[in-house]
Amino acid sequence: MPLIDQVQQEMVTAMKSGDAARLSALRMLKAALMKLKVDSPKPIDEAAEIGVLKNLIKQRVDAAEMFRKAGRADQADKEEAEKVMLESYLPAGASEEDIDAAIAAAFAETGATSIKQMGIVMKAVQAKLAGKTVDGKTLSDKVRSKLS
Numbered sequence: 340m341p342l343i344d345q346v347q348q349e350m351v352t353a354m355k356s357g358d359a360a361r362l363s364a365l366r367m368l369k370a371a372l373m374k375l376k377v378d379s380p381k382p383i384d385e386a387a388e389i390g391v392l393k394n395l396i397k398q399r400v401d402a403a404e405m406f407r408k409a410g411r412a413d414q415a416d417k418e419e420a421e422k423v424m425l426e427s428y429l430p431a432g433a434s435e436e437d438i439d440a441a442i443a444a445a446f447a448e449t450g451a452t453s454i455k456q457m458g459i460v461m462k463a464v465q466a467k468l469a470g471k472t473v474d475g476k477t478l479s480d481k482v483r484s485k486l487s
Contacts, residue, residue: 433471441467
């Protein structure tokens with residue numbers, strides 16, 4: 340089932356149960372998906388939906404960080420709750436073993452030895468981890484530590 344249909348069904352459930360916080364987050368997600376659908380000339384696929392989700396999650400993380408710096412813990416908590424709800428729509432994350440194996444395979448494949456070749460290694464690692472959720476910063480830090 341397309342993500343937008345799933346979100347629509349969950350919006351109805353949230354409305355019936357009176358869960359205003361969840362309803363608000365679902366509306367935001369649906370609006371982002373509808374915007375993508377309108378802006379894109381071709382039908383949206385799962386990769387595009389995941390891209391929208393990752394973008395919204397990153398926005399929530401950044402907003403929560405800013406609210407914490409400004410002393411607005413209540414707003415930061417709201418943003419973090421939305422982030423957790425959005426993460427539930429992402430596919431399963433890659434385990435540490437999967438990440439380490441992909442990094443080792445990428446190094447063997449590319450033969451990279453210097454930090455200047457980090458882009459090549461990152462591209463190879465991400466190709467091996469396609470379809471799994473991986474934090475880009477964590478992945479980048481691991482690759483950087485092996486190249487140093």
